[in-house]
Amino acid sequence: xxxxxxxxxxYEGGGIVLGKVEELLNWGRxxxxxxxxxxxxxxxxxxxxxxxxxxxxMRFGTIPRTSPRQADFIMVTGTVTFxxxxxxxILYEQMAEPKYVISVGSCSNSGGPxxxxxxxxxxxVDRIIPVDVYIPGCPPRPExxxxxxxxxxxxxxxxxxxxxxxxxxxxxxxxxxxxxxx
Amino acid sequence: MTAAEIFEKLGSEFGSxxxxxxxxxxxxxxxxxxxxxLFDICHTLRDEESLLFDYMMSLSALDLGENLGVVYxxxxxxxxxxxxxxxxxxxxxxxxxxxxxxxxxxxxxxREAYDLLGVKFDGHHNLIRILLPYDWExxxxxxxxxxxxxxxxxxxxY
Amino acid sequence: MGxxxxxxxxxxxxxxxxxxxxxxxxxxxxxxxxRLEVEVDGEIVTEVVPHLGYLHRSFEKHCxxxxxxxIIPFIDRMDYIxxxxxxxxxxxxxxxxxxxxxxxxxxxxxxxxxxxxRIANHQIAVATFGMDAGAFTPxxxxxxxxxxxxxxxxxxxxxxxxxxxxxxxxxxxxxxxxFKDDCLNVVKQxxxxxxxxxxxxxxxxxxxxxxxxxxxxxxxxxxxYACSGPVLRGSGVAHDLRRDEPYSxxxxxDFEIPVGKGDVGVVGxxxxxxxxxxxxxxxxxxxxEQALAQMPETGDVKAMIPKRIKLPKGEVYMRTENxxxxxxxxxxxxxxxxxxxxxxxxxxxxxxxxxxxxxxGYMFADLILILGSIDIVLGEVDR
Ligand code: SF4
Numbered sequence: 001x002x003x004x005x006x007x008x009x010x011y012e013g014g015g016i017v018l019g020k021v022e023e024l025l026n027w028g029r030x031x032x033x034x035x036x037x038x039x040x041x042x043x044x045x046x047x048x049x050x051x052x053x054x055x056x057x058m059r060f061g062t063i064p065r066t067s068p069r070q071a072d073f074i075m076v077t078g079t080v081t082f083x084x085x086x087x088x089x090i091l092y093e094q095m096a097e098p099k100y101v102i103s104v105g106s107c108s109n110s111g112g113p114x115x116x117x118x119x120x121x122x123x124x125v126d127r128i129i130p131v132d133v134y135i136p137g138c139p140p141r142p143e144x145x146x147x148x149x150x151x152x153x154x155x156x157x158x159x160x161x162x163x164x165x166x167x168x169x170x171x172x173x174x175x176x177x178x179x180x181x182x
Numbered sequence: 183m184t185a186a187e188i189f190e191k192l193g194s195e196f197g198s199x200x201x202x203x204x205x206x207x208x209x210x211x212x213x214x215x216x217x218x219x220l221f222d223i224c225h226t227l228r229d230e231e232s233l234l235f236d237y238m239m240s241l242s243a244l245d246l247g248e249n250l251g252v253v254y255x256x257x258x259x260x261x262x263x264x265x266x267x268x269x270x271x272x273x274x275x276x277x278x279x280x281x282x283x284x285x286x287x288x289x290x291x292x293r294e295a296y297d298l299l300g301v302k303f304d305g306h307h308n309l310i311r312i313l314l315p316y317d318w319e320x321x322x323x324x325x326x327x328x329x330x331x332x333x334x335x336x337x338x339x340y
Numbered sequence: 341m342g343x344x345x346x347x348x349x350x351x352x353x354x355x356x357x358x359x360x361x362x363x364x365x366x367x368x369x370x371x372x373x374x375r376l377e378v379e380v381d382g383e384i385v386t387e388v389v390p391h392l393g394y395l396h397r398s399f400e401k402h403c404x405x406x407x408x409x410x411i412i413p414f415i416d417r418m419d420y421i422x423x424x425x426x427x428x429x430x431x432x433x434x435x436x437x438x439x440x441x442x443x444x445x446x447x448x449x450x451x452x453x454x455x456x457x458r459i460a461n462h463q464i465a466v467a468t469f470g471m472d473a474g475a476f477t478p479x480x481x482x483x484x485x486x487x488x489x490x491x492x493x494x495x496x497x498x499x500x501x502x503x504x505x506x507x508x509x510x511x512x513x514x515x516x517x518x519f520k521d522d523c524l525n526v527v528k529q530x531x532x533x534x535x536x537x538x539x540x541x542x543x544x545x546x547x548x549x550x551x552x553x554x555x556x557x558x559x560x561x562x563x564x565y566a567c568s569g570p571v572l573r574g575s576g577v578a579h580d581l582r583r584d585e586p587y588s589x590x591x592x593x594d595f596e597i598p599v600g601k602g603d604v605g606v607v608g609x610x611x612x613x614x615x616x617x618x619x620x621x622x623x624x625x626x627x628x629e630q631a632l633a634q635m636p637e638t639g640d641v642k643a644m645i646p647k648r649i650k651l652p653k654g655e656v657y658m659r660t661e662n663x664x665x666x667x668x669x670x671x672x673x674x675x676x677x678x679x680x681x682x683x684x685x686x687x688x689x690x691x692x693x694x695x696x697x698x699x700x701g702y703m704f705a706d707l708i709l710i711l712g713s714i715d716i717v718l719g720e721v722d723r
Contacts, residue, residue, distance in 0.1 A: 036368055041395055042420035043717055046462075049490075066367070083315045083335045084373060084394045087365060108620055113413065115340045118398045118407045118495055119322050119329045120314060123340045139501050170560030185570070209654040238566050241657065242670050242683035245690065255657050255685075258578070259563055264585065287566035290693045300398065313393035313722055323400055323681075 022161050025138055028155035029072070029098075032061040036071035037096070038088065040078025044141040047077050048058035055142045060149050068092070073100035073132075073152065077106040078113065080122040093131045100156070103131045106138045113138065183232065183263050185211035191232070194321040196223055212253070212266035220269055221279040221305070227256060227265070228284055234258045235265065238285040243295035245325050248274045250301050271301070298323040344446035345600045356383055361704075365394045370607050371711065372466065372718030374692075383703050388696045392722055400723040403682035408434060408508070408649045410523070411682070416502035418684060419720040421464055422455035424493065427506035430669050432587065437651050437673065440509045447589045449511055451631045452523060453493060453503075455624040457529055461663035462488045462624075464619040465570075465715040469614055470541050472712035473550045478541045484535050485526075492522050508649055511641045520632050527625045534621055542615060543604075551614065552605025555698045555710035565694045567663025569687060570620065571714055574613030581661040593630045595623045609714035614640035616667040617715070620663075662687050664715055686723055688716040 004158070039047060050057045065071045068091045070110035080088060092101070103125050106112030125131060132155060135148035160167050183191075192213065199219035205211040215223055215332040227235045235256035242253045254267040271278055280303035282288045292303045293312040300321035303309055311318060320327055330338055353603055357433050358381055365375035373394035379387040415430050416423040425549055428450060428682055435442060467482040490500050505512050535719035550620035557567070559575045580597045582590040598619035600612030657666035668685035691714050699707045 038378060041397075042365075042417055042501060044372075045420055049486070053480040054484055054487045079397055081394060082338075083396070086334065086364065091366075099450060100388075111340060113417065114402070117402050119401060120337065120393075120396045120398050122192060122336060124293060125629050127336060141500065175347050198673070206654060210657055226661075236563050237668065240657065240668050240670055240683065240685035242681070244672060244681040244683075255670065285566065285696075286561075286564045287690055287693060290689065294689075298590065313396040315393070322398065323404075 013061060023157075026157045026159060026163055030153040031070045032063075033152070033156075034063045034070055036066070036068050036074045036091065037093070038066050038074055038076045038078075038174065040076070040080065040084065041105075041107065042148060043077040043089045043107070043139040046142065047075070047145065049103065050142045050145050054092045055145075057145065057149075060146075060153070062149070068094040068173050069096060071095055072098070075102045075109045076125050078105040079105075079112065080128075081120050082122055083120070085122045085125075085128050098159070100132045100152060101125075101129055102135065102152060104135045104145070104148070105140060106136060109134050109136060160166045183261065185213065185265060188233065188263075188265050189213050191230075192226070192325075194211075195226060199223065205212060209227055210266050212268050214268045215268070217269040217271055217278050221281065221284075221330075222269075223267070224254070224281045224284050225266070234260045236260070238281075238287050238291075239264075241281075241291035241295065243299040243301045243323075245299060245323065246270060247325070250299060252278050252295065252301060254281070277304050278299045278302070278308075279304050282306050284293060293328075299323065345392070348696055359384065363707075365391070371716055373716055373718070374711075374721070376668060376695075376707070376711075378503055378704065378707065380704055383705075385702055385704055385707050388699050388707065390692065390695055392692075392718075395521075395718045395722040397719075397723065399684065400682060403679055407677040408679070409647075410704055411679075412506065413502065413504045414503055417686075417719060418686065418723060419662065419664065419667070419688070419717045420568075421717055422451045422457045422461040423501065424501050424505060425461075425660070425662045426667060427503070429452060429571050429658045429660040429662075430671075431508050432660065433656045433669050433671050434508045434649065434651065435672075436483045436658060437450070437656050438645070438649070439501060439627070440645065442509060443591075443639050443641065445511050445636050446641050448631050448635035449515060449641065451588060451593075452635075453496065453505065453630070455628050456489050456523070456526065458491060458624050458660060459526075459621050460486050462621050463489075465663075466537070466614060466617050469551075469610075469709075469712040470547070472708050473547055475541050475544070475547060478537055481533055481537065481540075485529055488526050488529060491714075492519070492526065495519075495522075507642075509645045512640045523628055523632055527578070527628055530621055530625055534618055537618065548604050548611060550706075551610040551709055551713070552617070554605075554702055554706045555695060555713060556606055556611045557608040557613075557698050562608070562694070565638065565697065566695055567665065569691070570613055571665065571691050571694070573598065574616045574713075575608035576600050576602075577630040581659060581666060589631075589658055590627075592634065593627050595626050598623065610709050611715045619626040624644060648677050650675070651679075659685070664688055664717070665691060667668065679710070684720075684723060685718040688714075688718070688720040688723075692716050692721055 022073040068073050103109050110126040133148050133151045137144050184261045192200045196294050199216040201214040203213050227233050237257040239255040239257050244251045249270040251270040257264050295301045297311045297313050363376040365373045375391040377389040402410050407492040415426050419426050449496045463482040465484050467479040470478040470700050494500050497503040557575050560573050562575045576598045576599050578599050598616050600607045605611045653675040655672040657670045659666045665687040666686050669677050670683040674680040699710050
């Protein structure tokens with residue numbers, strides 16, 4: 001019942017929400033991700049099904065964009081071949097920061113079924129661009145796509161926006177200390 | 183028409199250019215022909231009233247060790263019969279006449295055979311690689327092919 | 341500030357009436373990773389040069405390195421939209437060489453799953469074709485229905501898209517209880533949606549204006565290019581291997597072969613190619629109903645053959661009717677457990693080669709429609 005009460009009176013205590021600006025920004029960023037769909041092979045068909053009525057990917061607030069310049073993250077779904085690899089890199093470089101990459105399916109994770117004899121298959125898209133979330137499966141089930149999307153949102157939520165360099169330095173120094181201790 | 187009848191028919195027209203007919207239990211019967219006359223033979227196969235092989239199902243090239251072979255699977259929409267034609271050429275000089283002008287579908291099949299096995303089709307209007315990048319080296323489906331270590335600074339093996 | 345330099349060019353030298361545009365290799369409306377280099381004169385397409393190979397996954401090399409059972413999953417990944425249909429010619433080719441007689445029940449299961457997969461394939465084809473023309477609703481309707489088919493195939497084989505369900509001489513698993521009812525429900529739903537789509541999309545006047553009289557493929561050209569499947573039938577040639585060279589138990593069913601008749605537009609245009617697919621779904625429904633009625637209740641579906649298959653020396657070319665057309669496998673065996681050479685005659689590979697021929701002289705926007713009406717899968721084009 002707690003939830004229903006909350007819905008009736010969303011701003012208990014006068015409509016004031018206390019929080020950090022950073023959290024608010026991250027909340028906004030993670031809940032409205034626009035993506036560049038880089039559909040390459042079989043996984044893209046599963047992703048199409050994911051986008052359609054039954055699973056409804058857009059409930060994550062994602063909107064497909066056809067231009068990398070408007071995209072927050074790029075979804076590499078399928079086998080990356082050498083002929084394609086350079087184009088992925090170009091598109092990735094065109095995206096504005098902050099940018100993320102989801103690698104979908106065994107193929108773009110590691111070469112998948114083609115890892116051994118595939119003379120024309122790049123063994124993992126992470127050899128050319130940095131990957132944030134890996135979704136395993138051949139092809140991944142739609143539930144796996146959901147989980148992957150949630151992982152990305154989690155990652156975005158934890159990111160620092162202000163005083164980034166200072167905080168990174170701080171983190172690094174504490175890490176060094178703890179390393180020394182251990 | 184059966185393969186034997188087609189073999190006879192072609193033999194009466196082209197004589198020694200039709201090399202042999204193979205009929206074995208586990209094999210589709212095929213006719214081996216001389217590559218030098220392939221274009222004319224294929225022309226006859228398509229246009230002769232009793233043959234009318236107007237539909238090329240597939241064109242495959244294969245590595246036979248010393249030689250490279252090209253296999254043509256033909257079908258007739260009118261007579262509903264099939265035939266398999268084979269030629270073989272040496273690896274040093276793998277030149278086969280192109281049949282692209284007879285069956286347009288052979289265009290891409292020939293480019294693929296060139297791409298993967300290095301068979302050169304004489305008379306093809308645009309014989310360039312089709313599947314692999316244009317600057318790829320070697321013919322991957324040859325038995326002695328070694329996978330390169332890198333392509334454009336990307337590592338190829340796992 | 342520098343002076344703006346005037347270029348010393350005659351107007352005729354500018355050649356401004358022709359432009360080369362690049363489409364793809366990654367674009368939603370190319371149905372995969374196809375790259376088209378298009379030369380346009382204003383809006384009119386004057387030349388199309390397809391560049392393939394962006395999904396060349398070395399299928400034929402894998403076949404030479406793996407044994408016969410291991411190849412089946414790779415065949416799934418060729419035409420990943422209709423994987424069940426893909427496995428069939430391959431196992432049939434092996435069965436022919438090994439001289440195995442497949443049990444009756446297996447034949448019926450194969451027919452049913454293949455026809456279910458054919459419906460799923462055509463649903464995607466019509467849905468994405470509609471999307472190319474700007475109609476989004478059929479996409480949502482068809483994908484909703486497709487889930488029902490996918491869940492049947494998933495319960496049979498364990499996978500949603502790439503099934504690996506066929507085995508040489510049998511199937512991987514038997515059907516589950518309640519399979520018949522599920523299939524009949526699917527058939528009912530497919531018919532209902534198709535009736536709706538007929539009104540919503542096929543006879544929609546906007547859709548007709550877009551797709552009728554566009555991309556006309558004459559039967560002679562189609563045969564010369566060895567087109568097959570709905571592309572050939574849309575041009576009015578009733579060529580269907582299920583009837584012309586009946587394999588399996590297809591000779592026991594009563595079904596028609598829909599061809600483009602030119603009710604709207606002319607025979608061989610995009611509209612006619614598309615309507616063939618919608619009618620074929622209905623015919624598949626009929627086959628499924630008959631097969632369910634005729635299927636023997638009992639029987640073993642697992643093959644009684646050794647785990648490691650060794651083929652006798654020889655070669656075979658086997659083709660069956662894929663949803664997209666004739667899919668052929670040419671297998672050369674050298675007597676070991678691995679093929680010496682295996683060539684797949686990709687249906688889409690051949691069908692796509694007709695694109696430069698039929699898209700000349702139409703608007704640039706029509707090129708996308710023509711491509712959609714051919715229904716290609718790049719996994720099969722590039723292999
Ligand atoms: S991971 Fe599997 S399903 Fe995905 S693209 Fe690769 S082969 Fe296809």
